[in-house]
Structures are given as C-alpha cells and as structure tokens.
Amino acid sequence: MAKLAFLGLGVMGYPMAGHLQAAGHDVCVYNRTTAKAGKWTAQHGGRSAATPREAAEGAEFVMACVGNDDDLRSVCQGADGAFAGMRKGAIFVDHTTVSSRVTAELYDQARSSGLGFVDAPVSGGQAGAENGQLSIMCGGDEADYAAAEPVIQIYAKLCRRIGESGAGQxxxxxxxxxxxxxxxxxxxxxxxxxxxxxxxxxxxxxxxxxxxxxxxxxxxxxxxxxxxxxxxxxxxxxxxxxxxxxxxxxxxxxxxxxxxxxxxxxxxxxxxxxxxxxxxxxxxxxxxxx
Missing domain, CATH: 1.10.1040.10 (N-(1-d-carboxylethyl)-l-norvaline Dehydrogenase; domain 2)
Structure with a gap:
C-alpha cells in the first residue's frame, strides 16, 4: 500500500482515483469543487484535502488530471501547490494533456526541488478510465517512471515510457x-x-x-x-x-x-x-x- 494523492476529479480523474483506492492504496483527493471531492470520498472512502499542498503532504506519488496548462500550474506551484507539500524523492505523475512547454517548466522545477516528474497523458476516454483500460504514454527519467509504473498500471491497459521528459505529451x-x-x-x-x-x-x-x-x-x-x-x-x-x-x-x-x-x-x-x-x-x- 502506498500513500497517494490525486488532484482533479473530472470525468477521467474521478474513476482513476477510485481504482487506486480500490487497489488498497491510501488516497487523498483534491478537487477545485469541494462537493465533488466529498462525493468521491463518500463513494470510495479515502480522504480529501482543501488544497493540493495538503493532499500531497507525505504522499509517495501525486497524480494529477486537470484541464489545461494553467490548471496544472495552479495545482503544482505556489504556496498551496503540490510541489510545496511533497517530500524529497516523491514523484509527480501528470495525466493532463498539456503543452510540452509547461511539462518542461514543471519538470525542471520538480527536479530542482528533489522531486520526480513523469508526464503521462492518457487515451481511452471516460469508458477507459471507468474500466481501468487506459493507454498511457509517458515521458521522464527512467528511475522515476520505473517507480511510478506499478501505480499507473492500476488503471491502464497499456503503460509505456516513450522517452525523456515531454515524450509522453x-x-x-x-x-x-x-x-x-x-x-x-x-x-x-x-x-x-x-x-x-x-x-x-x-x-x-x-x-x-x-x-x-x-x-x-x-x-x-x-x-x-x-x-x-x-x-x-x-x-x-x-x-x-x-x-x-x-x-x-x-x-x-x-x-x-x-x-x-x-x-x-x-x-x-x-x-x-x-x-x-x-x-x-x-x-x-x-x-x-x-
């Protein structure tokens, strides 16, 4: 069992986080709309947090699936962002589809803070997320990917590292x-x-x-x-x-x-x-x- 955080409970993130909790992990979720987080914990158990930082504190892996570049920055950066709460050696896994530009920015910031960062966008749609049958394409350092892969595989049909940071995007x-x-x-x-x-x-x-x-x-x-x-x-x-x-x-x-x-x-x-x-x-x- 690992201590995990999941940021973003949209049509994809909601069931993905549910698979992690069902697999026996200790999951803390964050969602911008707190009612959605409350609904998730009522259905799946686990915990919810008021900020990305609070959700990420003590987590071995922090997964995110939000809307766009700005949304991703908002959950990663700043005093309430996940990076501020993550311990050294923890790994951030981004399932959002974003630009390779923001991926490079956040990868560099994570590395400078002693964190891992894997870009891992998904394909398979809502049905793939609900059934745990997503195709997941990843970029990042080999060691970070190897550590994160067993967790990602919980909701994947196929998960593969394509190359260095940005290759997933x-x-x-x-x-x-x-x-x-x-x-x-x-x-x-x-x-x-x-x-x-x-x-x-x-x-x-x-x-x-x-x-x-x-x-x-x-x-x-x-x-x-x-x-x-x-x-x-x-x-x-x-x-x-x-x-x-x-x-x-x-x-x-x-x-x-x-x-x-x-x-x-x-x-x-x-x-x-x-x-x-x-x-x-x-x-x-x-x-x-x-």
Whole structure:
C-alpha cells in the first residue's frame, strides 16, 4: 500500500482515483469543487484535502488530471501547490494533456526541488478510465517512471515510457492528430452512405471487418447515426488539444494540413452549440450542411 494523492476529479480523474483506492492504496483527493471531492470520498472512502499542498503532504506519488496548462500550474506551484507539500524523492505523475512547454517548466522545477516528474497523458476516454483500460504514454527519467509504473498500471491497459521528459505529451499529440483524421473520415463515410441511400449500419458491418476498421468506427458509428452526442470526449477539449498540436507543429516544422482543417470543423460544431458534445459530432456538422 502506498500513500497517494490525486488532484482533479473530472470525468477521467474521478474513476482513476477510485481504482487506486480500490487497489488498497491510501488516497487523498483534491478537487477545485469541494462537493465533488466529498462525493468521491463518500463513494470510495479515502480522504480529501482543501488544497493540493495538503493532499500531497507525505504522499509517495501525486497524480494529477486537470484541464489545461494553467490548471496544472495552479495545482503544482505556489504556496498551496503540490510541489510545496511533497517530500524529497516523491514523484509527480501528470495525466493532463498539456503543452510540452509547461511539462518542461514543471519538470525542471520538480527536479530542482528533489522531486520526480513523469508526464503521462492518457487515451481511452471516460469508458477507459471507468474500466481501468487506459493507454498511457509517458515521458521522464527512467528511475522515476520505473517507480511510478506499478501505480499507473492500476488503471491502464497499456503503460509505456516513450522517452525523456515531454515524450509522453508529444505522443499524446500524435494520438489526437490521428483521431481527428479518423473521426472526420468516419463522419464523411456515414454521410456519403446516407446521401447514397444506403443503410449506414449495414455498411459499417461490412467495412469495419476490413482495412477501414478502427476503434472510432466500432465504438461511435451507432451513436453517430442515432444523433447522440452526450458522451465521451468533448469538442471543447479536443480543440484545446488540437491547438497544442498545431502550436507544436509550428515550432517543429511539421505539416498538419488535415489536423488544421478538422480543427476548423470542430469550431463549426462549437458554433452549433456542441462544445460539450462528443468528438464524433463532426457527423452532425455534415448533416447540418445537408
């Protein structure tokens, strides 16, 4: 049993922290909305804290899954931040999807304070978090990763160190780039099938067994055809992630024309009032266009 802290109880963090407590660890949670922390402790046991620093005090590992760069800085830095409460040798594991810039900043700060820092963004969505079946891509020092891996594996289907600090975030960018193109391709295929007078379900039953098959097709085509979007990974979050991808591409010289285009399609979905819809709502945009 390890003493752990978990910062951020959103749709991903809430079940991830629950898996840690269920595995027998001593978990203290922090959430900006205290009612959410109270709900978690009522359901899972464990403890809650009023600040990230308080949650992190005495913890061997501090996990975080918050919203963006600024949210991550707010739970790490300052007098009430987790870094101020962590003991030397403790390891901070960041599951947030953020820029490699803030990862470099916090890694350096952690190292200078005698702390470990592993960037470990996740893929698999809410269902993956609830079922403990996330794919987790990590960057950081080998020793820190090796120490943290057994804890991370509790909610992982696959956990792998890709390279030095920042490699996890860069890999997550690859993940989001690939998803953007896949979802748009699936949306266009279903749109084309409808316009051609085909049964979309029958079409997917056939093509999903060939080279066109994907996780997105298997898990999203039915809700797309049923015009259901109140689940999964939100468009607002995807635009945040794609913005990170495009900014990093400008820095590295990578060419991402499809990603840039799909990002604008998601902007259209936001204008339709779909900021909190699942990313598969690209299909709703095509239906609106006729």
């Amino acid at each position: 860069l890999t997550k960018m690859c993940n989001q780039i690939a998803i953007a193109g896949l979802v748009q391709g699936l949306a266009e295929a279903l749109h084309f099938a409808e316009k051609a007078g085909l049964d979309g379900r029958a079409v997917v039953e056939v093509i999903s067994q060939g080279a066109a098959g994907s996780w997105q097709m298997a898990n999203r085509y039915q809700t797309m055809l049923d015009d259901k979007w109140n689940h999964g990974f939100a468009v607002d979050w995807m635009r945040k992630d794609l913005g990170i991808c495009l900014d990093t591409a400008d820095e590295t010289g990578a060419s991402l024309p499809v990603t840039a285009l799909v990002d604008q399609f998601y902007k259209d979905v936001q204008k339709m009032g779909g900021g909190r819809w699942d990313t598969s709502s690209l299909f709703a945009r095509l239906r609106k266009l006729g």
